[in-house]
Amino acid sequence: MGATDRRTKVLRASLDLIAENGVRGLRLEDVAERADVALSLIYYHFGNRIDLLRAVFRYANEQAASTDIFAASGRSGYDRLEAGMLGEMRGNSVRANAVVWNELTASAVFEPELRDEVTETTRSWVQGIEDTIRSGQADGSIRADVDPADEAEIVASVLDGLSTRWVSGSISAARARTLLKQAIRQHLAPR
Amino acid sequence: MGATDRRTKVLRASLDLIAENGVRGLRLEDVAERADVALSLIYYHFGNRIDLLRAVFRYANEQAASTDIFAASGRSGYDRLEAGMLGEMRGNSVRANAVVWNELTASAVFEPELRDEVTETTRSWVQGIEDTIRSGQADGSIRADVDPADEAEIVASVLDGLSTRWVSGSISAARARTLLKQAIRQHLAPR
Numbered sequence: 338m339g340a341t342d343r344r345t346k347v348l349r350a351s352l353d354l355i356a357e358n359g360v361r362g363l364r365l366e367d368v369a370e371r372a373d374v375a376l377s378l379i380y381y382h383f384g385n386r387i388d389l390l391r392a393v394f395r396y397a398n399e400q401a402a403s404t405d406i407f408a409a410s411g412r413s414g415y416d417r418l419e420a421g422m423l424g425e426m427r428g429n430s431v432r433a434n435a436v437v438w439n440e441l442t443a444s445a446v447f448e449p450e451l452r453d454e455v456t457e458t459t460r461s462w463v464q465g466i467e468d469t470i471r472s473g474q475a476d477g478s479i480r481a482d483v484d485p486a487d488e489a490e491i492v493a494s495v496l497d498g499l500s501t502r503w504v505s506g507s508i509s510a511a512r513a514r515t516l517l518k519q520a521i522r523q524h525l526a527p528r
Numbered sequence: 529m530g531a532t533d534r535r536t537k538v539l540r541a542s543l544d545l546i547a548e549n550g551v552r553g554l555r556l557e558d559v560a561e562r563a564d565v566a567l568s569l570i571y572y573h574f575g576n577r578i579d580l581l582r583a584v585f586r587y588a589n590e591q592a593a594s595t596d597i598f599a600a601s602g603r604s605g606y607d608r609l610e611a612g613m614l615g616e617m618r619g620n621s622v623r624a625n626a627v628v629w630n631e632l633t634a635s636a637v638f639e640p641e642l643r644d645e646v647t648e649t650t651r652s653w654v655q656g657i658e659d660t661i662r663s664g665q666a667d668g669s670i671r672a673d674v675d676p677a678d679e680a681e682i683v684a685s686v687l688d689g690l691s692t693r694w695v696s697g698s699i700s701a702a703r704a705r706t707l708l709k710q711a712i713r714q715h716l717a718p719r
Binding site for chain 1: 549550551552553627630631633634635636637638640643646647650651678681682684685686687688689690692693695696697698699703706707710711714715719
């Protein structure tokens with residue numbers, strides 16, 4: 338197994354453990370065990386715990402960026418946006434991603450070293466939404482009189498707020514999706 | 529100092545420490561030191577760490593409920609709603625509350641014992657928004673053709689999403705307030 342493979346195994350093991358137990362429960366010893374590598378190798382490749390968290394954040398971001406959830410040929414910008422966003426609140430692997438994202442964002446509140454990654458990841462996610470809004474404005478499926486950057490940040494915030502309610506158990510996934518759909522309609526459907 | 533006073537000191541010390549270091553950094557020894565009480569007293573009054581967190585959650589909720597942020601005489605429902613919600617993203621003490629709320633909600637993802645408190649606190653906060661929306665619909669300042677319960681959950685989610693971005697440093701408080709104001713307008717202003 339090459340260095341890149343081992344590095345990827347460590348990152349995947351970290352993501353799985355964060356999804357299961359949260360950042361506060363993440364011990365490097367457990368990561369080593371789950372990834373089946375020596376603890377010294379984690380220190381060698383990633384330095385300390387914060388450096389590992391930063392690398393996990395970037396890795397999660399790369400994974401997310403590698404599949405364009407708003408791409409679907411032959412559909413309007415509005416439909417692609419709605420389908421892509423609703424897909425963020427469905428299924429177990431998506432739930433795990435939402436949990437990891439929540440955890441890393443929450444950690445950044447207390448660990449300023451993580452803030453650049455949070456800001457960058459947030460920015461690229463919001464940019465994808467903004468691009469899809471612009472494409473919907475161009476094809477007439479999204480109202481033309483709204484600012485795409487502002488609306489992208491707002492609907493991304495609605496999704497985050499609903500997603501937190503979903504993963505913490507205060508509303509069902511079905512209710513969260515209904516409300517997200519309604520929010521997107523009120524913000525972006527032509528009047 | 530009576531038992532109630534000591535109990536309150538422990539709860540306040542816990543809130544302060546969570547705002548400073550997060551739930552993951554909360555050690556009962558530090559709470560005892562900050563509250564200037566014996567560690568044994570914390571175990572005696574609160575049982576274990578999870579029971580303390582549940583009590584902290586309820587205490588934070590009671591504090592929030594004791595001041596009705598949507599109450600202001602002589603103003604429309606819309607204006608009271610807007611002012612009350614914008615007030616949630618301004619100033620250091622409010623920031624501390626937002627951090628505590630984020631932390632406790634995030635903890636509930638991994639600690640099911642906290643879920644009832646999260647659900648109940650979320651419900652009573654959303655209920656306050658819903659009541660204010662209804663009052664705005666009655667005085668004509670909020671559009672009549674929307675469902676108050678749905679809209680309350682959506683604007684509360686926008687606030688949570690923006691608030692997380694604010695406390696984790698990915699957007700400024702000013703930008704968060706501008707976007708919240710805009711979201712409230714799009715959802716609730718009469719057309």
